[in-house]
Structures are given as structure tokens and as C-alpha cells.
Amino acid sequence: MSVVVTGxxxxxxxxxxxxxLRAVLASGAPVTASIEDAGLALDGHSPRSQRASVVxxxxxxxxxxxxxxxxxxxxxxxxxxxSVQAIEAAGLASEDVAGPETAVSLGxxxxxxxxxxxxxxxxxxxxxxxxxxxxxxxxxxxxHAGQIALMLxxxxxxxxxxxxxxxxxxxxxxxxxLVRSGRAQRVIAGAADEASPIQHVVLDAYGALxxxxxxxxxxxxxxxxxxxxxxxxxxxxxWVLEDEAAARGRGANVRARVLALVRANDATAxxxxxxxxxxxxxxxxxxxxxxxxxxxxSIDRIVAGAAGARRGDALELRTLQAAFGDTxxxxxxxxxxxxxxxxxxxxxxALLALEGADWAPGLWFRAGSDGxxxxxxxxxxxxxxxxxxxxxxxxxxxxxxxxxxADD
Amino acid sequence: xxxxxxxxxxxxxxxxxxxxxxWEGLLRGETAIxxxxxxDTSGHRTRIGGQVPEAPRGLExxxxxxxxxxxxxxxxxxxxxxxxxxxxxxxFAQDAPELRRAGLFFGSSTGGMFEAERVLxxxxxxxxARRFSHVGGQVICAPAIALxxxxxxxxxxxxxxxxxxxxxxxxxxxxxSLESGEVELAIAGGADALCELTYSGFNSxxxxxxxxxxxxxxxxxxxxxxxGSGMLVLETAAHARARGATVLAVxxxxxxxxDAYHMTAPHPEGxxxxxxxxxxxxxxDRGAVAFVNAHGTGTPHNxxxxxxxLRAVLGERLADxxxxxxxxxxGHLLGACGALEAVVTVRGLVEGVVPQTPGDGPVDxxxxxxxxxxxxxxPAPCAxxxxxxxxxxxxxxxxxxxxxxxxxx
Numbered sequence: 001m002s003v004v005v006t007g008x009x010x011x012x013x014x015x016x017x018x019x020x021l022r023a024v025l026a027s028g029a030p031v032t033a034s035i036e037d038a039g040l041a042l043d044g045h046s047p048r049s050q051r052a053s054v055v056x057x058x059x060x061x062x063x064x065x066x067x068x069x070x071x072x073x074x075x076x077x078x079x080x081x082x083s084v085q086a087i088e089a090a091g092l093a094s095e096d097v098a099g100p101e102t103a104v105s106l107g108x109x110x111x112x113x114x115x116x117x118x119x120x121x122x123x124x125x126x127x128x129x130x131x132x133x134x135x136x137x138x139x140x141x142x143x144h145a146g147q148i149a150l151m152l153x154x155x156x157x158x159x160x161x162x163x164x165x166x167x168x169x170x171x172x173x174x175x176x177x178l179v180r181s182g183r184a185q186r187v188i189a190g191a192a193d194e195a196s197p198i199q200h201v202v203l204d205a206y207g208a209l210x211x212x213x214x215x216x217x218x219x220x221x222x223x224x225x226x227x228x229x230x231x232x233x234x235x236x237x238x239w240v241l242e243d244e245a246a247a248r249g250r251g252a253n254v255r256a257r258v259l260a261l262v263r264a265n266d267a268t269a270x271x272x273x274x275x276x277x278x279x280x281x282x283x284x285x286x287x288x289x290x291x292x293x294x295x296x297x298s299i300d301r302i303v304a305g306a307a308g309a310r311r312g313d314a315l316e317l318r319t320l321q322a323a324f325g326d327t328x329x330x331x332x333x334x335x336x337x338x339x340x341x342x343x344x345x346x347x348x349x350a351l352l353a354l355e356g357a358d359w360a361p362g363l364w365f366r367a368g369s370d371g372x373x374x375x376x377x378x379x380x381x382x383x384x385x386x387x388x389x390x391x392x393x394x395x396x397x398x399x400x401x402x403x404x405x406a407d408d
Numbered sequence: 409x410x411x412x413x414x415x416x417x418x419x420x421x422x423x424x425x426x427x428x429x430x431w432e433g434l435l436r437g438e439t440a441i442x443x444x445x446x447x448d449t450s451g452h453r454t455r456i457g458g459q460v461p462e463a464p465r466g467l468e469x470x471x472x473x474x475x476x477x478x479x480x481x482x483x484x485x486x487x488x489x490x491x492x493x494x495x496x497x498x499x500f501a502q503d504a505p506e507l508r509r510a511g512l513f514f515g516s517s518t519g520g521m522f523e524a525e526r527v528l529x530x531x532x533x534x535x536x537a538r539r540f541s542h543v544g545g546q547v548i549c550a551p552a553i554a555l556x557x558x559x560x561x562x563x564x565x566x567x568x569x570x571x572x573x574x575x576x577x578x579x580x581x582x583x584x585s586l587e588s589g590e591v592e593l594a595i596a597g598g599a600d601a602l603c604e605l606t607y608s609g610f611n612s613x614x615x616x617x618x619x620x621x622x623x624x625x626x627x628x629x630x631x632x633x634x635x636g637s638g639m640l641v642l643e644t645a646a647h648a649r650a651r652g653a654t655v656l657a658v659x660x661x662x663x664x665x666x667d668a669y670h671m672t673a674p675h676p677e678g679x680x681x682x683x684x685x686x687x688x689x690x691x692x693d694r695g696a697v698a699f700v701n702a703h704g705t706g707t708p709h710n711x712x713x714x715x716x717x718l719r720a721v722l723g724e725r726l727a728d729x730x731x732x733x734x735x736x737x738x739g740h741l742l743g744a745c746g747a748l749e750a751v752v753t754v755r756g757l758v759e760g761v762v763p764q765t766p767g768d769g770p771v772d773x774x775x776x777x778x779x780x781x782x783x784x785x786x787p788a789p790c791a792x793x794x795x796x797x798x799x800x801x802x803x804x805x806x807x808x809x810x811x812x813x814x815x816x817x
Contacts, residue, residue, distance in 0.1 A: 044532065100665060100683055110547060111569070119605060120528045128452040128608040136609030137671050137800075140517070141548055141569040146801025149668040155680060158666035158803045159577060162548040162569045170566050177584045183663070183687065198528075205540035263564030263590070265512070271545040271553045280508075280562055395553035397565045 003179045004406055005256040006247050007090025007240030009063075009082035009190075010348040012339050013053025013233050016060060017085065021348050024338045028360025030220075030231055035200060040232075042197035047204035048211040051218045053233035053340035054195050063088075068151070073112035073138035074234070076147040078343065079192035082236030083148045086188060090240040091252055098153030103184035104145045105159040105175035106238075107167030107191040109342055111141035114196035144192055156184040165305055165312065167191055168237065168344040169391035169399035173261045175241045176401075185246055190238035191344030200232055206272065210308055220308035220341070222334030223317060223365050223373040227310040233340020237347035244406070256354050257406035259386065262288040262399070266315075269396030274311040281315075281398050282322025289323075294386075294402055296327045301384040303350040305391040307336035316392040317373055329367040330388075331380045338363055346389060354403050356383035412586045413648050413655045413812070416498025416641030417751045418490035418597075422458035422634050422738045425489055427497070430748075431755055434737050434763035435784055441620035441632045441739050446522070446602050453611040454618050457602055458634025458739025460486065481520030481546060484554040486637035486744075487599035491555055494595065498641035499653055502559065511563035511591040512556050513582035515575030515598030517743030520546030522603040529604065551599050563591050569743065572703070573664065573797040574598055575638065576746030576805035580662035582642050592647040597639035597747035606742060607633055613672060621706030621740070622767040623733035624715070624779045631705040634739025638748030657754040658810040660792070663687025667802030673709055678717025680804040681796065685721040688794065688806040694722055696814075697729055698787040699762045701753045701795040702777070704733025705740055714798060715775040730785040731777040736765040746797040750807055753795045757811040760790040 010017065013031045014024035024031060032051040035041050040052055060069065060081040069077045083104075087097055119135045137143060142160035149158050157178055161171045168191025175189030203209050210220040210229040220231040247254055264284035268275030289296060302320065306313040313334075320329060333353055338360070339345030353359070359379045368374035389401040419426060422440035423433030433440055441458050449455045460482075480488070495502065524546040530536040549567035556565045564585060568578045575598025582596035610616050610633060617630035648655055665687065667680035674681070689697075703714055719726045734749045741748050756762050762785040771779045791814045795807045 098668075104666070108569075116605065117528065119609065120525065123604060123608055124529050124532075128604070128611065131608040131612040133609070133612040136605075136612050139605060139609065140571050140800050142571050142574075142799070142801045142803060143671065145570070146666070146671055146803065149666040149802060150671065153668050155666050155668050155683065157577075157580075157664040158570065158801065159568060159581075159664075160570045162567050163552070163565065164547065164549060174566070174581060177581075177588065180588070181584050183584075202540045202544050206544050261590075263511075263566070265556050265561055265563060265565040267557050267560040267562060269553065269557065271547075271550045271557075284562065395549060396556055397549075397553075399564075 001180050002244035003176045003241050003258045004244045004247050004254045005239045005351060006242050006252040006254055007086040008348055008351050009086030009089060009238040011055055011078050011082050012235030012343055013055060014339060015056060022352060022357050025335060025349060025352060025357060025359045028338055028362040030338050030340060040195060040197045040200045042201050045201045047201055049204045049209035050212055052195055052200060053231055055234055071134060072147055073115045074194035075112045075192055076138060076144045078194060078236040079106060079144035080147050080151050082192060082238040083188045086238040086240050094152060100155040101185040102154045103156030103178045103187040104148050104154055105171045105178060105187050105189040106145040107161045107171030108141060108144060109164055109167050109193050110199060112138050112194060113199045114194060115139050117196065117198040148188060163397040164393035164395050166391040166393035166397040166399045168347050169389060169401055172239060172401060173263060173399055176258050176261055179241055179243050186240060186242040188238050189241050190347050192236035193234055193342040195232050195234035203232060220337050222306040222308050222337045223313050225372055227313060228308040230307040230309055230341035233342050235343030237344030239347065254406045256351060256403040258401060259404045260289055260292040260294045260402040264398050266396040271395055274315045274394050275396055278315055278318035278322050281319040285323040285400055296324050299386045299388045300330050301353055301380060302330055302332045302388045302390055303346050303353050304332055304334050305346050306334040307341040312392060312394060316390060319392060332365045332373060333363055335363055350387055350389040350403060354384050354387045354405060409587050411645040412583055412642055412659045413645050414640050414642055414657045414659055414754055415648050415653045415655060416494040417754060418494030418639040419748060419751050420460055420486040420490050421636040421748060422460055425462055426493060427751060437764045437766050439620045439737050439766040447604055452608060454616045457632055459602060460635055479523065480554055481523045482601035483516065483520055483551045483599045487551045487555045488558050490597065490637035490639040491559060491595055494639040494641050506593050507559050508562040510561050510593040510595060511585055512552055512561050512565045513578040513594055513596040514552040515568045515578040515743045515747060516548055516551055517569060517571055517574055517600050518603055518606060519548040519550045521605050522601045525604055570803045571800035572742055572745055573799035573803045573805040574743035576797045576807060577664050579750060579807060580664055580805060583659055583662045586642060586644055592644050594642045595639060596642055597637065598744040599637035600635060600742040600744045602633060602635040615707055617706060621736055622769060623704035623706040623736045623765055624711050624771055624775045624777055625767060625769045626772040627769050628706045628708060630707050632739040634741045636741050636748060637744050638751040640750060655812040657757050657812055660692060660810045661688040661690050661808035664805040669802055671801055674713040674798050676713055678713040680802055681714060681717035681798050682720045684804040684806040685717060688808040692808060696792040697722060697794055698790045699730040699756065699793045701749045702731050702733050703796045703798045704735055706735060710798060711775050714796065715777050727778055729778060730762045730780050730787050732762050732780045733765045736767055746805060749795050753793050753809050757790060757793055757809060761786055
């Protein structure tokens, strides 16, 4: 069974909707705010990272009424708004999707850290009897997927997947499996993550976030020889996945076909860092694509998860080099330098890369002669035939998705 | 479609470490739900739960690549202990080369939250409150990472965190990957440890009973929270046959659904649960179902809704189908409950025995199920069973398990 992508919903620090994503990819410069303006400052803490990319106030309003948002955590709001947007973009009405044939498969890195922190603060400061049931409800990691289902009446399987940076790609892969196995006719699949003060402080303490350099400018540069750390962000990226026959039957605008999925693990990784298993991951990717009759030389672009992580970017590059071997590595994009590191930044961008959206050259790389990636002078132009979406997570999990154009 | 079989079981439960401790505890019929001492419960509305009695084997430390110490949480240890047991039960050495290609499909609700709370609940002015390096490793997927590292697993690794259905859905995910040919061997299950976040949260919903949970009883007043892990080794029947493995049971089907009705309450008629059960059973003969290991939390709403769903799927035959709830014995293991209950269900099919649900008092006539009381039931034939979970957020999941050597529909 063939599975296609018919809708995209995106929300991020750049705004909401495809046009906003196109704009930030074209500029190559993330939309950031100081942590104070972003609402990420935490009393008593002085993190070294000073800027983040958070969703602008009121950006979700076209897809989520304030009255309905009131009882949701920030992460649930992002997930629901992105899903409603994706359904609309797929040309589906709410009555089309309600019922048992539509599933949800949502990835989240952390769940709602803001509500978890607030609940623990209640517990610490005013005691267990003061804990709010509303807060608790939204601390549960599948609350966001549950809210999507509740909002849209989706009675199909409802998956929430959390595997660090691979959460979104794995959720898409699980969504594809749900359609292929006949468990659903369509799936809203992707990722949603909020940024919160505690998350900012913890990631900063780990040295995971980009910090201001000597010149006082904070920038996350992917694939750098001197890693910068990542730009903390929040957002959502949701695809509508459908059985191709059903999608074509309703005259949907088919934007991409999911040609292949590959999942593997680097068991050398620890719970908090990337490992050094590029050879194993690369061999797994290569072998699976061969088994799925998807030649590496048929892939003409890669959209990577690289975001400036100290060891993650290097492992991802080495993995791709190991997989491609003697096959030239196609142009390699790192959209998270513009979208920020969380909330499925690579998923929305991958669809636009396939369709040939204009990107700033600073987001594209090629294999350099010294084994590292180097920026290109000019971004690839025009649509691609096949795009490899790459997600290599701290902790070892990796997931790759091959998208191909599905023009009639 | 290849047949998917279960060849190994592992468990850590409030009865202790190991499947034998769990099974013997269940057959004794004494609840393991008791006063907790893992954390101070004096400020909470309730005091009891299902706590694993033996401390997990220390907080072992190892060094990560950046030179920082890494801690293994209680949940990590539960998962590792249960998975090692399951692999040994399946006849695999811990360094078996097959593991290099095996997948891990794992369910958890809170990962290492208990350890993260030691920092996040500390006095904000204390040094401990600033040890954020103790928090960052305790994300929801941390136990799966620790387990994959421990067993050197090189295939897909995925943590499903769909609340109380998480590990049942992890088993469904494993089934999908095995049936599609992505992997031939999978380790699937889940783990969760007690923590104050969930303990206070469920208490805030007034969902916890002050007495040990009494699923399906007329006087039930809520659930008891527990902790532990259940892990299973799954493989294609051809893979198991080729290596001469003993098949314990067949994972004949798995299904999931969403109520899309309410965030914390089940659909009153069990609508979503019916869908999950129907999907798990497919075209299989409903008449072969000998027993059900129900979600059976002991909350007033869940048990009635679940019974309605079972009646809709099994019809009036439900009156003759033995129903048990493991949660009455060990508590509700949250993200791990489905996997632990799958372990119990498989063991039940192997032995032809259905453990009783501890406690006393009459069965709720509104539920109207044939709850196993007083002593284990021995249905004959004992060819197939269902295991169900109805989760927060409306996520439902069900497994259809068949005894080894039985034929599918």
C-alpha cells in the first residue's frame, strides 16, 4: 500500500502556516527573542543562552479559539493548532476526518515541561493536597495527542512517541505503519513541543544550547567544526498521511509519497548524548534502503536534523557518509538553524525542499574535501525527485524517511 | 502475514523481581498493595500503592562520552531486569548476535521522573535544586535508551508514551514491525516507577482509593498506583522455529483506538474499547476466548465502561468468560501495566490458569462480569485470551493472545 502526504500544518517561532515557514527558510535567519521577552526566564537562574525562538502571541488564533485553548498546556495548543491547519491544508473538512478511520501519531521530546514544573512547584510549595487536576491532566505526555483527537473527533489509534530528537520522524514512521497495516485510512502525524523556562535552564546546564560568542551574538550553526549548541524553540509540524488510493479518489493534492522508512539504534549512545556508532547506523540505512529497492543515488536532497549539537551533527554527517559510501552525498539541508531545534522543524521543511521552495544558501551544505560538511554558495533550485529526511537522536535512536514527488 | 510468537517473559512487580515472584504472588491471591515508603506520603490524600520491595540493583553509574556520570533510574533498572529475564527465558545469551538487529518497542508514562523529582522538589535554595544534570537524563525515553544500551540493540528503538495503554501499544507497534518484515526479533514491554507527580496527580483527580483497589467490586472507590516492568520477547514463528525456541503463546492481534470523548473519563459505553477489541480480534473466533485480563482499574467509571465493551464484543458469552484484573493485586503500573498484564496473560495461557482478583465484597452487578474470585480459575479449553487497557486521553488498546499450538481463524 502506498502512503502519501496531503497536508501540512506548521507553527514555530517564525509564525504559523506554510508561508511563514517558507519565509524563514528563505531568509535563513531564525526569529528569536531574549529569554525575558520569550517568557523563558526562571527566577534565580542565569543561563548563558540568552535567546530562543518561541511562537508569537496570537499566532494560533486562526486554528484554535482562545476559549478552547484555555484548558490546554502550551504543547497541546501547538499540537491542536498544527493539526487543524494540516487538515485544512489537506482539503479535508472536520466531518471528513471524524471517526475511527483517522489516527494520530504525535512525537514529543519532553511533553509539557511547563505544566510538569508548575505541578511540582505546587507540590513543593503548598503541598500535595493543592495539586491542580487540570495541571496534572496536561502533564501526561499523551495529553497533546488526546486533545487533537478530542478537538477533531478522531477515533483511530492515538500514538504518542518520545525518543528525543527522533520523536517526530518516528511518529511519522509509526503513522505510515498504521496506514499500511490497515489500522487507519489517514493519520495526522508529526511533532509538537513547547519551550519552557525549566527546559531552557536544564538544557543550558547541559551545554546543549547556543550561547553568545565573543562578539555577543548567539547563533546556532549546524555542521560546524566548532559546534555552537542549538537554538531552543517550540512549535509543531504535522503531516496528513493517507492511503494513496483514497487520497486520489477524493481528488486530494498529493504533495509527496512516502517511499521508504528506516529505523535503527546506536547502542553506544548514553541517555544524554550521542554515541559513536556511525558505521552501524550508516550500514543499517544503506541495507534497508537496498532491501526496499530505493537506491541511494536516486536521492537528490537530504534534510537533516542537524541543529548545532556538539556531537549530534558530527554523528549524523558521519552516518550519512557511511551510508552513501562511494555514492556522492547529495546537498544537505539543516533547516533547524532557522526554525530552531524542537517541534518538528525538519518535517515541514522536508516537504518544502521536495517541492523546491527557495531556501537561503546558509542552510545548505555539501560534503567537503576534509570529511566535514561545508556551506554551499547557492542553494539547490527547483523541485527534487527524492528527499531523505534524517533524524539522529541523542540516546541512539535514528529514523529516516524517503519522500518522493508524486505528481500524476 | 507471518505469525508472531512470544518466546520469553520477564517481570518486576510489587511481588518482587521475576515472573515467578509475580505468578506465585498472584496465585496466592494476596494483594501486594501496601503502605508506601519510597517517598513521604504524609501530605498526600492516600498512603498506599504497589511498591517493588527490593531496591533495584543500585544506581549504577557509567561515564558518558563527555565524562559526566550517568545514573540509572528505578525505571531503568526495572526495565533492564525484566528484559534480561525475558531474553534468558527465550534462550538468548545477553550478547547474542541477533540482538544487533532486534527492535525495542517500549512503553512508559514518566520515565525517570522519580529521580528528576529529587532535584525539582528540593528546597530551591539548596545545592541539590541546581543539579540539573540529574534531570536532563530522566526524560520519558530514558529507560528505553538504557535498555537498548544494556542489550546492545541495533534495530528500531521507540518509546510509546500513551499513558496507561503505552506498553500495550508498544506491543502493537512491535507486531506491526514484525509483520511488515522490518525486524524478525523484538523486545517489547514497558516500565514505570512510582513518583510523586503521578501519585499527587491521580489523588487530585480523586481517582485513588484509600484501600487497595477492588476492580469490578460493587464498593470500589478507585485505583492503586504501582510500579514495575513487564517485558516480552517476540519473533516471527519462522525465526523462533529456526533457532529451536519454545513458543509460549501467539500474539494473534493487537488493536488500538481513541474515545475522542473526554481527557480523563472513558466513553460510558466503551465505544473506543470496543473498536480496539474488534481490531485485535479481527476475524478470529470470539468463542475461543477463555479469559480476559481486564484493564480493571477499580475506578467506578472504568470498570463499567470496560464491561460494556467486553459484552459488546463477546456477547452474552461474557458471563462464561473468566475475567481477572492484575491491578487488584499489584496496582496500576501506568505505562507498564499493559505489558505486565500481557506477561500474566501469556503465563495464564501456558498454565491454563487464570489468577484470582484479590479482595472481598460482591461483584458490581452493573459490570456483570465473571470475576475470578477466591481461587484461580482453570478454564478448559484455555486457547485464547484478551488483555485490555483504557488510558487517559481516551487511548484504548487490546491484545489477542493464543495458546501455543492453537490455530488461528
